[in-house]
Amino acid sequence: MFTPKARGELSEALIDALRTDSVDARPALALDPTDDGDLHISLWVMYELMYRGFDDVDDDVEWNPTVLELRRSLERLFEDELRSKYAGEPLPEPFADKLAECIENHDGVSVAAFIQRDADLEQVLEFLRYKSIYHVKEADPTTWVIPRLSTGPKAAVIELQYDEYGCGDPNRLHSNMFVRGLEACGLRSEYGAYIDDVPLEVLKQNNAWSLLGLHRRLRGAALGHLAAFEATSSLPSRRIAGGMERLGLPGEMIAYYDEHVEADAVHEQLAIRTICGALVEETPSLAADVVFGAMTCLGLEDEFARRMLGEWSA
Amino acid sequence: MSLNEFEHADVVLCPGGPLLLRGEHVIEDDKGGLHRTTRPVSAVCRCGKSAKQPWCDGTHKVIPERARP
Numbered sequence: 001m002f003t004p005k006a007r008g009e010l011s012e013a014l015i016d017a018l019r020t021d022s023v024d025a026r027p028a029l030a031l032d033p034t035d036d037g038d039l040h041i042s043l044w045v046m047y048e049l050m051y052r053g054f055d056d057v058d059d060d061v062e063w064n065p066t067v068l069e070l071r072r073s074l075e076r077l078f079e080d081e082l083r084s085k086y087a088g089e090p091l092p093e094p095f096a097d098k099l100a101e102c103i104e105n106h107d108g109v110s111v112a113a114f115i116q117r118d119a120d121l122e123q124v125l126e127f128l129r130y131k132s133i134y135h136v137k138e139a140d141p142t143t144w145v146i147p148r149l150s151t152g153p154k155a156a157v158i159e160l161q162y163d164e165y166g167c168g169d170p171n172r173l174h175s176n177m178f179v180r181g182l183e184a185c186g187l188r189s190e191y192g193a194y195i196d197d198v199p200l201e202v203l204k205q206n207n208a209w210s211l212l213g214l215h216r217r218l219r220g221a222a223l224g225h226l227a228a229f230e231a232t233s234s235l236p237s238r239r240i241a242g243g244m245e246r247l248g249l250p251g252e253m254i255a256y257y258d259e260h261v262e263a264d265a266v267h268e269q270l271a272i273r274t275i276c277g278a279l280v281e282e283t284p285s286l287a288a289d290v291v292f293g294a295m296t297c298l299g300l301e302d303e304f305a306r307r308m309l310g311e312w313s314a
Numbered sequence: 315m316s317l318n319e320f321e322h323a324d325v326v327l328c329p330g331g332p333l334l335l336r337g338e339h340v341i342e343d344d345k346g347g348l349h350r351t352t353r354p355v356s357a358v359c360r361c362g363k364s365a366k367q368p369w370c371d372g373t374h375k376v377i378p379e380r381a382r383p
Contacts, residue, residue: 097329104375151318152320159355162354163353163355167353167354234370234371234372235371235372235373235376238365238371238372261366261371261372262357263353265332265369265370265371265372266355266356266357266370268372269326269328269331269332269334269357270334270355273328
């Protein structure tokens with residue numbers, strides 16, 4: 001993958017400095033982001049240094065202190081925004097049951113229902129291009145969390161991740177099922193292929209996964225985010241698969257969503273009960289962050305859905 | 315029990331939701347059809363409304379609470 005297009009002054013200075021290996025010579029990186037798009041593409045680029053990197057950036061820059069300092073300053077802005085919007089309410093006991101209820105009762109708009117009934121082929125392909133940013137590295141941000149957990153929650157996360165990673169069979173790796181779906185649809189399947197096209201809301205969703213996954217301090221929020229993601233996947237996946245059948249999309253892509261109907265019916269229970277339930281039982285002080293993570297996942301998906309439905313109905 | 319011993323059931327009944335099965339199993343449905351588990355943990359429908367019998371597809375969440383298991 002090559003570095004994406006800049007979206008403002010800060011990302012332009014950052015990407016240029018990364019590509020020319022001149023990060024330390026750039027006081028320009030003290031710039032404020034032009035807008036949220038500039039902030040989030042900058043953050044996304046710095047996070048990607050920790051996943052797969054860029055063909056046009058030296059691998060050594062991953063732990064460069066200047067880059068980390070800039071990343072931290074942007075992360076603070078993003079985390080403050082998320083906490084002010086999606087802190088959520090404290091949940092009564094029993095925590096796992098109440099978390100499940102709270103996620104179930106969340107009132108958001110649904111892209112899946114639109115895809116099922118109304119979307120045309122172009123709209124579904126646009127949806128897939130945007131979702132590809134996360135799905136080609138599906139489950140990876142959660143993997144950062146594993147070494148930060150004690151025995152019970154750690155084993156529980158592994159039980160879920162093992163299924164995400166196809167139980168070791170590359171053909172069943174969820175991210176690879178999506179890659180094959182993209183190829184069958186005639187879309188580009190390389191990692192990050194459509195990053196220049198995605199709206200701000202998609203960058204925010206991807207950056208939230210990485211923000212929560214990469215900070216030990218935020219492990220509760222990362223697992224709450226996972227729980228909400230899994231618990232709002234099974235029914236929407238069925239709707240999306242239905243819409244794709246209606247429009248005659250290739251079987252490989254339908255298979256990806258079909259797989260998630262069944263897999264996420266399991267993962268939802270594991271994430272809420274054996275993962276978040278066990279985590280909070282062991283460390284009650286993490287309860288508020290679990291809720292924050294769950295509300296962040298639901299809130300950012302809602303921001304994405306409002307954006308897409310607004311554009312598609314215009 | 316030592317703090318380092320964990321209860322880890324093979325079969326878990328989820329409140330209002332499916333039955334989780336850990337490990338490999340073959341399930342006979344109500345018409346005599348056999349279904350082999352394909353993942354480390356499988357969710358078996360308990361509300362009777364799943365379109366993917368015998369597996370859970372999340373439908374229990376959209377049926378009235380009194381009809382849930």
